Amino acid sequence: MFNPSQQDVRRFFCETFQKMRENGILTPLETIAADWIGQHPEYHDDLADTERALEANYAVDQGKTNPFLHLSMHLSISEQISIDQPRGVKAAFFALANRFGNEHDAHHEMMEALGQMIWTSQRSGLPPDGQAYMDDLARRARG
Incomplete structure (x- = not known):
């Protein structure tokens, strides 16, 4: 099972952002990540400096969203939808959309x-x- 460290995750997103800016070749996973990065320009400064990103602290009491957690959740949900796991999550996504x-x-x-x-x-x-989780999604889809 793939279990990246916090540092690995931050490097992945920073390197993907760098490749995006340089029009580099992206892996399939980086392509998905690049799409989400592009939809979150508010995180670009956080992704621009890898060394700063590796040291950054996104404590809840600071009131600032952790861009790496946020982007990782987008990737996780994208994967859930693509394989419909847990079963029914794809339909829940389309209902929410x-x-x-x-x-x-x-x-x-x-x-x-x-x-x-x-x-x-x-x-x-x-x-x-x-x-x-699925019950919560169903409730949210109903409004």
């Missing part, structure tokens, strides 16, 4: 549900509850 009128906002709504599932798992010490 229909509700919000665009796929980006649907992703952000899914991030809320995914984040809630992870937070609950961490607090309880239990494995992530995929059914609770």
Whole structure:
């Protein structure tokens, strides 16, 4: 199983951003990441300096979103949708996209549900509850 460190993730996004700026050749995963990076210009300064990015602290009390976590969640959700895992997540995504009128906002709504599932798992010490995640997505899709 692939288990990158925080440093690995930050390097991946910074290097992808650098390749984007230089019109470099991207791997398939970098291509997906580049699309999300392009949709989040507010993160470009964070991605422009790898060494600064490796040292940056995005504590909750600072009130600044961690761009690497945010982009990683976009990648994770993109993968979930592409393989429909957990089963039904693709339909939930399209229902959310229909509700919000665009796929980006649907992703952000899914991030809320995914984040809630992870937070609950961490607090309880239990494995992530995929059914609770799907139930949350269904509720969000209904509005």
